[in-house]
Amino acid sequence: MNKKSVIPWIVRAAALAAMLYLWTIMPTIMSGAVSLGLLWGIMVLGVFITYRVLDIADLTVEGTIVLGASVAARMITAGYSPFLATFAAFFAGLLAGLLTGVLHTKLRIPALLSGILTLTALYSINLRVMGRPNTPLLPFKVPSVFTPFERFNLPLNIPALIVGVACLVVIVALLYWFFGTELGSAIRATGNNPNMVRAQGINTTSMIILGLMLSNGLVGFAGALIAQHQTFADITMGIGSIVIGLASLIIGEVLFGTKSFKNTLVSVILGAVVYRVIIALVIKMGLAANDLKLFVAATVTVALTLPIMQSYARTIIKSLRRPEKGGE
Amino acid sequence: MLDVRNIVKIFNHGTVNEKTALRGVSLHLSPGEFVSVIGGNGAGKSTLLSAVAGVYGVDSGSITIDGRDVTRLPEYKRANLIGRVFQDPMMGTAASMGIEENLAIAKRRGQRRTLKWGVTPHEREEYRELLATLDLGLENRLTSKVGLLSGGQRQALTLLMATLKSPKLLLLDEHTAALDPKTAARVLELSEQIVARNNLTTMMVTHNMRDAIAHGDRLIMLYDGKIIIDIAGEEKKKLTTKDLLDMFEERSGSGDADGNLLL
Ligand SMILES: Nc1ncnc2c1ncn2[C@@H]1O[C@H](COP(=O)(O)OP(=O)(O)O)[C@@H](O)[C@H]1O
Ligand SMILES: [Mg+2]
Numbered sequence: 139m140n141k142k143s144v145i146p147w148i149v150r151a152a153a154l155a156a157m158l159y160l161w162t163i164m165p166t167i168m169s170g171a172v173s174l175g176l177l178w179g180i181m182v183l184g185v186f187i188t189y190r191v192l193d194i195a196d197l198t199v200e201g202t203i204v205l206g207a208s209v210a211a212r213m214i215t216a217g218y219s220p221f222l223a224t225f226a227a228f229f230a231g232l233l234a235g236l237l238t239g240v241l242h243t244k245l246r247i248p249a250l251l252s253g254i255l256t257l258t259a260l261y262s263i264n265l266r267v268m269g270r271p272n273t274p275l276l277p278f279k280v281p282s283v284f285t286p287f288e289r290f291n292l293p294l295n296i297p298a299l300i301v302g303v304a305c306l307v308v309i310v311a312l313l314y315w316f317f318g319t320e321l322g323s324a325i326r327a328t329g330n331n332p333n334m335v336r337a338q339g340i341n342t343t344s345m346i347i348l349g350l351m352l353s354n355g356l357v358g359f360a361g362a363l364i365a366q367h368q369t370f371a372d373i374t375m376g377i378g379s380i381v382i383g384l385a386s387l388i389i390g391e392v393l394f395g396t397k398s399f400k401n402t403l404v405s406v407i408l409g410a411v412v413y414r415v416i417i418a419l420v421i422k423m424g425l426a427a428n429d430l431k432l433f434v435a436a437t438v439t440v441a442l443t444l445p446i447m448q449s450y451a452r453t454i455i456k457s458l459r460r461p462e463k464g465g466e
Numbered sequence: 467m468l469d470v471r472n473i474v475k476i477f478n479h480g481t482v483n484e485k486t487a488l489r490g491v492s493l494h495l496s497p498g499e500f501v502s503v504i505g506g507n508g509a510g511k512s513t514l515l516s517a518v519a520g521v522y523g524v525d526s527g528s529i530t531i532d533g534r535d536v537t538r539l540p541e542y543k544r545a546n547l548i549g550r551v552f553q554d555p556m557m558g559t560a561a562s563m564g565i566e567e568n569l570a571i572a573k574r575r576g577q578r579r580t581l582k583w584g585v586t587p588h589e590r591e592e593y594r595e596l597l598a599t600l601d602l603g604l605e606n607r608l609t610s611k612v613g614l615l616s617g618g619q620r621q622a623l624t625l626l627m628a629t630l631k632s633p634k635l636l637l638l639d640e641h642t643a644a645l646d647p648k649t650a651a652r653v654l655e656l657s658e659q660i661v662a663r664n665n666l667t668t669m670m671v672t673h674n675m676r677d678a679i680a681h682g683d684r685l686i687m688l689y690d691g692k693i694i695i696d697i698a699g700e701e702k703k704k705l706t707t708k709d710l711l712d713m714f715e716e717r718s719g720s721g722d723a724d725g726n727l728l729l
Contacts, residue, residue, distance in 0.1 A: 318583060320574060320579040320580050320582055321581055322584065323571055324571065326560070326562075330562050331556075331557070333558075334557065334558055334559055334560055335542075335560075336545065337519070337545055337548075337550050338571050338574075339542050339543070339546050339577075340542055340545075
């Protein structure tokens with residue numbers, strides 16, 4: 139956070155303009171990508187809380203996104219309101235975060251492994267919740283949170299866009315408020331310097347658990363929305379989601395900056411949208427769907443190592459410019 | 467104010483790396499007393515302060531602060547009694563948060579963290595005045611990230627944070643060692659002022675024998691996990707570096723006082 143963004147505003151404007159242009163020439167693909175990006179943006183906010191605020195790489199999200207989808211799918215097919223089901227997915231996510239938090243802090247298991255343990259456990263739990271590996275949520279059979287918008291005869295994907303934006307506005311406002319409170323400040327400080335936080339009388343264990351819960355709650359919520367949008371919940375839908383989350387996060391931070399907390403929250407959401415647009419474009423250009431994950435992993439690797447690559451490049455350029463002197 | 471009774475601290479108990487860092491240390495501090503602590507590298511100075519602060523538990527003995535037995539209390543629960551400044555300027559502050567946010571976290575030491583605003587406009591004014599007393603120009607940079615400050619500025623800020631809530635006990639662990647001589651002198655001077663103004667009970671570890679002699683109304687020396695010298699009152703006032711070195715050689719049985727103390 140708070141690195142000076144190297145991307146000038148002109149590049150940002152160009153990125154947004156390019157997306158608008160693409161929208162006019164291929165509205166269906168673009169509205170699909172943008173609405174999906176917005177829904178995934180909620181998940182990326184969750185990843186932001188662990189990866190950036192708490193400084194923990196939490197793999198639980200790969201299971202939590204499915205958990206949210208499974209809980210919502212099970213409840214919707216059982217006849218509950220899709221809104222209630224989506225909130226239930228949030229609470230299920232909180233519990234997943236609680237489990238990882240307890241494993242990590244109370245039982246002192248490294249964060250990465252704690253996440254993997256929860257994620258593994260969630261695989262079985264998710265199968266139990268759904269009762270099967272895949273639950274269809276067909277719009278003409280069961281309602282979804284998007285159903286209320288259908289009577290307006292909106293174009294495809296627009297209901298998801300509206301719901302996505304509405305949820306994000308509320309969530310960003312809540313997160314901005316929360317991380318400005320005493321409790322939120324304590325969580326931010328914990329990710330920054332746990333020594334200082336303990337010395338100031340704050341229980342870092344509780345702060346880490348709380349942060350993990352909040353993060354996974356958002357991911358569960360996102361999982362429920364994504365399942366309703368794609369009209370099914372599937373046991374495999376979480377695979378690679380942490381990488382998608384990180385890719386979106388980094389793209390957003392690099393492109394749209396991290397000047398302030400508010401700015402960063404908006405950036406990572408835009409990052410999720412840009413990510414989806416990029417994916418839609420490479421598929422349109424003919425990348426086989428099965429090669430997608432390889433492409434994503436490579437992209438994220440490049441993004442993550444950009445600073446190191448820059449310094450390597452600088453050293454190489456320097457050594458080329460100034461050939462070593464004879465006898466040193 | 468502080469009552470340390472016969473504490474023993476053994477690191478890596480039962481392994482090949484076993485190390486007894488404190489071998490039965492007892493120490494009583496009266497309210498308002500300012501003790502400087504010296505000793506060579508590895509003598510156990512940091513371990514003593516960390517044990518008092520509760521960074522880790524002790525293997526035996528007891529620690530009482532202001533009449534309250536804290537021996538088994540975790541670090542964060544003792545924190546309302548203790549203010550601390552560390553050797554490493556990075557240790558005492560949250561680098562990616564603002565100056566006022568750091569102060570606000572310290573201001574709430576010993577209180578539950580609630581959903582009220584993290585920094586209120588009212589306290590902002592208070593911080594501005596407090597920072598002005600440091601005379602480092604920080605009063606106009608309330609929202610600057612602490613990571614942008616120099617080591618000396620960060621130590622001064624940490625000092626302010628440690629004393630904002632008038633702790634029962636102030637622990638300074640070589641808090642000027644990482645600073646250049648001029649800044650070190652300034653931070654030391656500030657420490658002295660703040661301690662005097664609030665009449666704080668203080669333990670200050672230092673590497674520098676002259677500092678230890680010049681500051682505080684009592685001096686203790688640690689050697690190999692034990693207190694071997696404890697001087698106060700008139701005797702402390704008249705103390706010279708030479709006296710200290712002689713005493714060290716006599717009591718530790720080591721002929722190499724310079725090597726052991728001035729490292
Ligand atoms: N966390 C730790 N684990 C193992 N050994 C430690 C630890 N902390 C300190 N020690 C050892 O305890 C002894 C005392 O260290 P310390 O209190 O840091 O000395 P100093 O007087 O220089 O501050 C040293 O031998 C040190 O190596
Ligand atoms: Mg030390």
